[in-house]
Structure formats: C-alpha cells, structure tokens
Amino acid sequence: MYDADQNRTERKVGQKDIKITARDVQVYYGTNHAIKDVSVEIEDKTVTAFIGPSGCGKSTFLRCLNRMNDTIDICRVEGNIAIDGEDIYDRRVDPVQLRAKVGMVFQKPNPFPKSIYDNVAYGPKIHGLAKNKSELDDIVERALRRGAIWDEVKDRLQAPGTGLSGGQQQRLCIARAVATEPEVLLMDEPCSALDPIATGQVEELIDELKQNYSVVIVTHSMQQAARVSQKTAFFHLGNLVEYDDTEKIFTNPQDSRTESYITGRIG
Amino acid sequence: MSDLKKHIVSGFDRDLEGIQAQIMKMGGLVEAAIRDGARSLETRDEELAQQVRTGDTAIDQLEELINEEAARVIALRAPTASDLRVVLSVLRMSANLERMGDLAKNMAKRTGVLVQLQPIEGSAASLRRVAREVELMLKDALDAYIQRDAELARDVIERDRDVDQMYNTVFREFLTFMLEDPRNITACMHLHFIAKNLERMGDHVTSIAEQVVFLVTGAYPDEDRPKADMTSTDTRYSPQSAEED
Numbered sequence: 001m002y003d004a005d006q007n008r009t010e011r012k013v014g015q016k017d018i019k020i021t022a023r024d025v026q027v028y029y030g031t032n033h034a035i036k037d038v039s040v041e042i043e044d045k046t047v048t049a050f051i052g053p054s055g056c057g058k059s060t061f062l063r064c065l066n067r068m069n070d071t072i073d074i075c076r077v078e079g080n081i082a083i084d085g086e087d088i089y090d091r092r093v094d095p096v097q098l099r100a101k102v103g104m105v106f107q108k109p110n111p112f113p114k115s116i117y118d119n120v121a122y123g124p125k126i127h128g129l130a131k132n133k134s135e136l137d138d139i140v141e142r143a144l145r146r147g148a149i150w151d152e153v154k155d156r157l158q159a160p161g162t163g164l165s166g167g168q169q170q171r172l173c174i175a176r177a178v179a180t181e182p183e184v185l186l187m188d189e190p191c192s193a194l195d196p197i198a199t200g201q202v203e204e205l206i207d208e209l210k211q212n213y214s215v216v217i218v219t220h221s222m223q224q225a226a227r228v229s230q231k232t233a234f235f236h237l238g239n240l241v242e243y244d245d246t247e248k249i250f251t252n253p254q255d256s257r258t259e260s261y262i263t264g265r266i267g
Numbered sequence: 268m269s270d271l272k273k274h275i276v277s278g279f280d281r282d283l284e285g286i287q288a289q290i291m292k293m294g295g296l297v298e299a300a301i302r303d304g305a306r307s308l309e310t311r312d313e314e315l316a317q318q319v320r321t322g323d324t325a326i327d328q329l330e331e332l333i334n335e336e337a338a339r340v341i342a343l344r345a346p347t348a349s350d351l352r353v354v355l356s357v358l359r360m361s362a363n364l365e366r367m368g369d370l371a372k373n374m375a376k377r378t379g380v381l382v383q384l385q386p387i388e389g390s391a392a393s394l395r396r397v398a399r400e401v402e403l404m405l406k407d408a409l410d411a412y413i414q415r416d417a418e419l420a421r422d423v424i425e426r427d428r429d430v431d432q433m434y435n436t437v438f439r440e441f442l443t444f445m446l447e448d449p450r451n452i453t454a455c456m457h458l459h460f461i462a463k464n465l466e467r468m469g470d471h472v473t474s475i476a477e478q479v480v481f482l483v484t485g486a487y488p489d490e491d492r493p494k495a496d497m498t499s500t501d502t503r504y505s506p507q508s509a510e511e512d
Contacts (some may be wrong), residue, residue: 223345250347252485263350264279265272 017212019044019184020065025079027060027069027168033203035073036238047215048159049229049246051222056235060220062186065216066102067095073113083184100127103177107189109169111161116153119161119172120144139179148205167198174205185209187217191224201226222262227248234258277345283353286336290357293329293364294409296322298402300371300461300469305398307375309381309391326368333361352485356478363471370464377457384454387444394458397433397465404472411479420479423472424488430469431495437462438498442506466496
C-alpha cells in the first residue's frame with residue numbers, strides 16, 4: 001500500500017484479538033424489548049456479518065456499538081459493551097469521540113451537500129487531526145484511496161459529492177468514515193441501494209478494510225454475508241441465535257432457526 | 268422428504284424434489300440391473316442379459332439429466348446448508364449409480380459369453396448371494412436417503428465387509444476350479460470379473476450410504492471404511508496357496 005499507512009499502524013497481522021465484547025446486552029424501545037440477552041465477542045481485523053429477518057434487532061444491536069441509539073429518546077441500553085476492554089457506556093466516554101473511533105456507513109449514501117474534499121475533510125477537521133492544510137490534504141487523499149475512489153475523483157475534488165453516482169457516493173461515505181482513522185467500521189446494509197458492479201467494488205473494499213479494521217456489516221443479502229464475512233451472527237426476534245464461522249453457518253448451522261432462515265424457509 | 272419446512276419460494280422445493288425423484292428412479296433402475304444381471308447369469312438367459320445391457324442407456328441418460336438439474340439449481344437458487352448438501356449428495360450419488368450401472372452392464376456382457384461355455388458348478392449360486400446382498404444394500408441405502416436415516420446408512424456401510432468376505436470366498440473357489448482343470452480358466456476368469464464387479468458395486472453403495480450420513484449430519488463418517496477384500500494383499504489368495512488346501 002502506501003507509506004503513510006504503514007507508518008500509522010504497526011499492528012500484528014494474523015492474530016485475531018477480540019475487539020468488541022458485549023455482555024448480556026438488553027435494548028428497550030419504551031416497553032418493547034428489542035434485544036434480549038445478547039453476548040458476543042467480535043474479532044479484530046475480521047468482517048463480522050449480522051443477518052436475520054427484518055425487525056430481528058440486528059441494526060439495533062449494531063447501533064449500540066457506537067451509541068447511535070443514544071439519539072433515540074425512548075431507547076434504553078443495558079448490559080456491558082466494551083471496545084478493547086473499555087466500557088463504551090461509561091459516563092466518562094464522549095459519544096462524539098467514540099463515533100470517531102467507531103465509524104459508520106449507512107444504507108443510503110448520505111454525502112454532505114458539500115464538495116468531495118469537504119465531505120472527507122469534515123471529520124478530521126472537527127477532531128483536530130490535521131495541523132495544517134497540507135496535512136489535511138494528505139488525510140483526504142489517503143481516505144479516498146482507502147475508499148477505492150481516489151482515481152475517479154482526484155481531478156474534481158471541489159465538485160459536489162452529491163453529483164457522484166450511487167456507488168461512488170457510497171465509497172465516498174466509506175472514505176469519509178475511515179478519514180478519522182476509526183478502529184471499528186459499522187456498516188448498515190451498505191450495498192442495498194447499489195447495483196451489482198458498485199456492490200462488487202464495495203465488497204472488494206470491505207475485504208481490504210479488514211486488514212486494518214474490525215468491520216461489522218448488517219446485510220439482508222445472505223450471499224453478501226457469505227461473500228464478505230468471516231464470522232456470521234444470526235439474530236431472530238431480538239435473540240442472537242447462532243454465532244460462528246461464516247463457512248459453518250452456511251454449510252452446517254447448528255440451530256434449526258438459522259437453517260430455516262438461510263435456506264429461505266419460513267422461520 | 269425432509270422434516271424441514273417448505274421454502275418460501277415453492278419453485279425451490281419443486282426443483283429439489285425433482286432431482287431427488289430422479290435419483291430414486293435411477294437407483295431403482297440400477298437395483299433392477301443388478302437383480303436381472305444376476306438372474307440372467309444363473310438361468311443362463313441371454314435375452315435377459317441383453318435387456319440389462321441395453322437398459323444401461325437409460326441409467327446414463329438419467330445421470331446426465333440429474334447433473335444438469337443440479338447445476339441449474341446451484342446456478343439459480345444458490346443453495347445453502349441442508350439444501351446444498353442435498354445437491355452435493357445427489358451429484359455424487361448419481362456418479363456412483365452410473366458406475367454401478369456400467370458394472371451391471373459388464374456383468375451382463377460376460378453372461379453373454381458364459382452361456383456359450385460349460386457351466387461351473389455352484390458358481391451361479393455363490394454369485395447370486397453376492398448380488399443379492401449388494402442389491403439389498405443399495406435398497407437400504409436409498410431408503411436411508413429417503414428417510415434421512417443416518418443409522419440405516421451406517422449399517423449399510425458396515426455390511427460392505429460381508430460383501431468383501433463373500434468375494435474372498437468366491438475368489439478362492441474360482442482359483443480352485445481353475446487349478447483342477449485348465450479348461451475352466453476362461454469361464455472362471457469371466458466369473459471372477461463378475462464377482463469383482465459386484466464387490467466394486469458394494470464400494471459404490473458404501474459411498475452412497477456415506478452421502479446419506481453427510482446429508483443428515485453435515486459430516487462424513489470419520490472412521491475408515493471396513494475393508495475385507497484381502498485378495499490383493501494376502502498370499503492365501505495365490506494359486507500355490509490354493510493348491511495346498
């Protein structure tokens with residue numbers, strides 16, 4: 001890859017540490033018990049897929065991992081979620097700082113109505129990651145390269161981000177998410193609005209991102225989960241039914257509910 | 268066929284049921300080929316042997332059809348978990364059944380030659396016993412498939428040992444006949460190939476039974492298959508040794 005990236009990270013390769021630990025997590029929306037007793041360990045430098053039918057709680061659980069649920073008034077989260085052993089729901093944790101460390105990409109590409117450059121530069125600017133303009137330029141270039149979109153936009157960085165195609169917008173949003181040097185990247189159905197080619201490009205990108213990040217992806221496409229992830233968690237009615245190697249889940253799942261779901265039977 | 272619920276897309280169920288019905292049909296044809304092949308040998312019925320020889324075409328056509336259907340299901344339905352195991356097991360089973368059909372055809376070809384030779388006393392009855400055991404194993408393996416019965420499949424795998432032992436016995440029997448009178452050699456060589464064909468069929472049935480275990484449990488039986496065909500490694504099955512008896 002490129003030099004700056006190599007300097008940035010000297011993390012060990014091939015060793016799967018636990019990045020996120022969730023213990024007995026409960027989520028309530030008012031009186032609705034949306035997540036029930038979920039405990040899971042998510043590995044570093046691994047793509048973990050959350051699958052399950054609509055309303056099973058997979059997105060809700062994903063949003064617990066960077067406290068996005070804090071923004072919903074009636075939502076209450078119990079239990080313990082730790083990243084690198086640190087409780088992210090601790091009172092001293094600033095959710096804004098947390099979200100810089102735990103980036104998120106959404107279903108629909110949502111670039112800011114600003115230039116391509118500003119879309120990416122926004123996060124590093126507010127978190128004070130660059131001392132001057134030339135450092136910021138480097139950060140933007142690095143992020144756009146990592147988002148696999150640099151070659152397509154390098155000559156029009158001042159053009160509006162919203163003028164890009166859907167697939168390009170989504171890769172721009174991924175570039176924006178990685179610009180703050182997060183350690184975890186959460187993706188909530190990142191390809192559902194994209195065509196197969198753009199989906200392929202994003203999947204290729206996810207595969208590259210796992211060298212540096214712990215990637216957690218929620219997807220309705222079981223084939224996508226099978227293609228991109230190494231670990232798969234199946235959620236059903238707010239419960240984590242089964243969590244195992246993706247290969248195992250798709251060839252020989254242990255729970256009949258998982259089997260019913262992935263083989264396209266009524267669960 | 269399975270205790271799982273129906274697919275949401277009912278066409279998927281129809282596809283899977285379709286290829287499984289084809290494999291059962293193929294299995295039925297192979298069962299009949301073994302039975303008729305052995306009977307034609309015993310009753311020296313060249314006409315029946317001819318039917319077995321021409322009947323192999325239908326078995327080959329079914330194999331082709333099953334392979335095409337399985338490829339189509341993989342391409343269009345992207346089967347996973349137990350659905351994937353159905354398709355994979357059907358593909359392997361069709362290959363096993365096709366080979367068994369060929370072996371039965373070869374048996375019937377040799378019958379065509381044997382009816383023109385002096386009969387070897389007792390040989391037809393011995394071979395009939397081997398053929399009946401193989402046919403029964405195949406029937407049980409196919410039943411185990413339909414009923415998703417891994418226990419019955421394991422039982423079939425165990426019984427391959429009996430077939431191997433029967434083969435050892437007829438091997439020595441034919442060796443003795445050949446030593447007694449060299450004029451028996453031609454007939455006994457043909458009879459021996461028939462016995463070997465039946466023994467190979469037993470191995471193919473074992474493979475089918477292993478597919479059933481895989482289909483039901485998601486894993487192949489890990490213990491080594493019982494092997495009791497000693498004729499290639501044991502000197503007791505050499506002419507000198509038979510002469511001493």
